[in-house]
Amino acid sequence: xxxxxxxxxxxxxxxxxxxxxxxxxxxxxxxxxxxxxxxxxxxxxxxxxxxxxxxxxxxxxxxxxxxxxxxxxxxxxxxxxxxxxxxxxxxxxxxxxxxxxxxxxxxxxxxxxxxxxxxxxxxxxxxxxxxxxxxxxxxxxxxxxxxxxxxx
Amino acid sequence: xxxxxxxxxxxxxxxxxxxxxxxxxxxxxxxxxxxxxxxxxxxxxxxxxxxxxxxxxxxxxxxxxxxxxxxxxxxxxxxxxxxxxxxxxxxxxxxxxxxxxxxxxxxxxxxxxxxxxxxxxxxxxxx
Numbered sequence: 001x002x003x004x005x006x007x008x009x010x011x012x013x014x015x016x017x018x019x020x021x022x023x024x025x026x027x028x029x030x031x032x033x034x035x036x037x038x039x040x041x042x043x044x045x046x047x048x049x050x051x052x053x054x055x056x057x058x059x060x061x062x063x064x065x066x067x068x069x070x071x072x073x074x075x076x077x078x079x080x081x082x083x084x085x086x087x088x089x090x091x092x093x094x095x096x097x098x099x100x101x102x103x104x105x106x107x108x109x110x111x112x113x114x115x116x117x118x119x120x121x122x123x124x125x126x127x128x129x130x131x132x133x134x135x136x137x138x139x140x141x142x143x144x145x146x147x148x149x150x151x152x
Numbered sequence: 153x154x155x156x157x158x159x160x161x162x163x164x165x166x167x168x169x170x171x172x173x174x175x176x177x178x179x180x181x182x183x184x185x186x187x188x189x190x191x192x193x194x195x196x197x198x199x200x201x202x203x204x205x206x207x208x209x210x211x212x213x214x215x216x217x218x219x220x221x222x223x224x225x226x227x228x229x230x231x232x233x234x235x236x237x238x239x240x241x242x243x244x245x246x247x248x249x250x251x252x253x254x255x256x257x258x259x260x261x262x263x264x265x266x267x268x269x270x271x272x273x274x275x276x277x278x279x
Contacts, residue, residue, distance in 0.1 A: 016187065017187075035222075035223060035226055036226050036230070036234075039223065039226040039227045042227065043227065053220060053223055053224055053227075056223065056227075062223075069219070076176075077176060077186065077202070078186045078187065080176060080177045080180040080181070081180040081181075081183060081184060081185050081186040082185045082186075082187070084177075084250065084254075084256045085173060085174065085177040085246060085249075085250040085254060085256065086247050086250040086251070086256050086258045086262050086266070087262065088177075089173070089242075089243055089246050089247070089250075090243065090262065090265040090266055090269050093239070093243070093269045093272075093273075096239065096272070096273060100276070103230075107230075109230060114275055115275065115276050117272075117275050118271075118273065118274070118276035119276070121268050121269070121271050121272030121275060122268070122272035122273065122276075123272075124268050124272075125264075125265040125266070125267070125268030125269035125272060126269070128261055128264055128265040128268060129261065129262055129265035129266075131261070132259070132262065132265075136257035136259070
């Protein structure tokens with residue numbers, strides 16, 4: 001597959017910025033896993049009593065999940081401050097590989113060969129976007145936005 | 153019936169997450185690189201800049217809706233369904249939103265990456 005180099009190419013990310021993107025992926029997947037574990041303890045929530053979802057906040061797994069998701073939010077915002085949304089989203093998809101591994105080893109869910117194929121596609125997608133520029137020129141700048149070139 | 157509720161939760165999560173992502177990306181673009189700001193003006197300045205952004209609070213509001221919708225969905229479905237299913241649709245929605253609302257240059261590389269990730273997530277959910 002021949003993909004032309006973008007005319008909007010910017011310098012590569014520093015190690016610190018790669019670590020920020022990795023932490024987005026890790027905190028996101030661990031947060032989801034903790035929430036899933038907690039919600040299995042809490043049990044199903046009746047559609048007619050959705051407000052009962054707040055009682056789940058008393059579960060320690062749900063609380064740890066929320067802490068992880070707060071860390072996710074912090075690193076996600078940092079990533080969006082130096083890279084495009086259309087770069088950050090696919091780059092952090094590596095979290096689904098982590099989530100699949102957590103599903104196997106922690107939640108004891110079955111992972112079929114088809115799911116492993118899905119993981120492979122995600123890895124290819126992440127590899128593709130990670131090789132490109134994190135921030136592109138903005139031909140039609142959003143009102144109030146800074147010139148981002150000096151920050152990458 | 154439970155399956156219908158699960159997909160209703162996934163739909164709500166996708167719409168709210170896409171709106172939240174776009175608003176937070178817009179806020180962060182306006183503020184600039186948080187690392188540079190912290191080094192130049194200190195951590196407190198970063199907090200003030202973020203908390204004085206209206207787009208940030210709009211994004212957090214929609215993220216909260218996505219969070220609780222996801223939480224309800226997780227009580228009905230496995231993480232290995234709920235997580236990837238909502239994510240696959242969010243990826244496609246976000247790529248479109250980034251192009252049309254944030255005016256990002258979503259080039260072929262990014263479209264291919266998005267398609268690969270969506271297809272991978274689809275495989276995860278259909279197995």
